[in-house]
Amino acid sequence: MQATLHHSTLEALAQFREVLDTARKEDREKGEALIKTDTHLMFVCRLTGPSILRLARPAGKLLAEYLVDIFSMMADVERLFDDVVGRSSSGIESVIDFLYFLRSETQMDAVLKQHKPTIEFIKSKPQLRFFLEQS
Numbered sequence: 001m002q003a004t005l006h007h008s009t010l011e012a013l014a015q016f017r018e019v020l021d022t023a024r025k026e027d028r029e030k031g032e033a034l035i036k037t038d039t040h041l042m043f044v045c046r047l048t049g050p051s052i053l054r055l056a057r058p059a060g061k062l063l064a065e066y067l068v069d070i071f072s073m074m075a076d077v078e079r080l081f082d083d084v085v086g087r088s089s090s091g092i093e094s095v096i097d098f099l100y101f102l103r104s105e106t107q108m109d110a111v112l113k114q115h116k117p118t119i120e121f122i123k124s125k126p127q128l129r130f131f132l133e134q135s
Contacts, residue, residue, distance in 0.1 A: 010062065013051050017066050020044070024073070033076040038091025041073050045098045052102060064111035067102060070095070071118045071128075078121070096127060103131065 020034070027034045035041050052063055074095065102108065112118055112131065122128040 008051050010055050013048065013055065014062060017069060035073040035076045038077060041077060042091045042094050045070065045095050049098060064108040067099060067108050068111055068115050068118050070099060071121060075121045
């Protein structure tokens with residue numbers, strides 16, 4: 001699957017996003033979270049990262065929406081932010097670095113402004129507030 005996504009088209013990435021969304025909805029209905037650890041989240045980022053980098057410019061809005069999905073998955077494991085006051089897990093730090101790098105490559109800022117739950121989540125986490133600053 002990794003090679004398929006790394007060399008995939010925009011359509012394959014959109015389908016992967018739909019699969020993730022469906023799985024997350026089914027788990028929420030069961031009262032569970034699909035993404036349970038920072039390692040799970042980091043895996044999703046590393047699995048899709050090369051495709052996102054390759055497709056970022058031609059498909060900025062879709063990819064920015066996918067990055068909002070990643071913020072939502074971060075909210076699923078938000079307890080990892082609270083392990084030690086002012087610190088977060090190393091996996092979450094890697095995901096934040098990934099998102100920060102992609103911020104300049106996509107239309108993330110425009111999409112974030114339209115997604116209030118993500119904005120509220122970002123405001124609640126000191127480690128993420130720089131996403132709300134003007135780039």
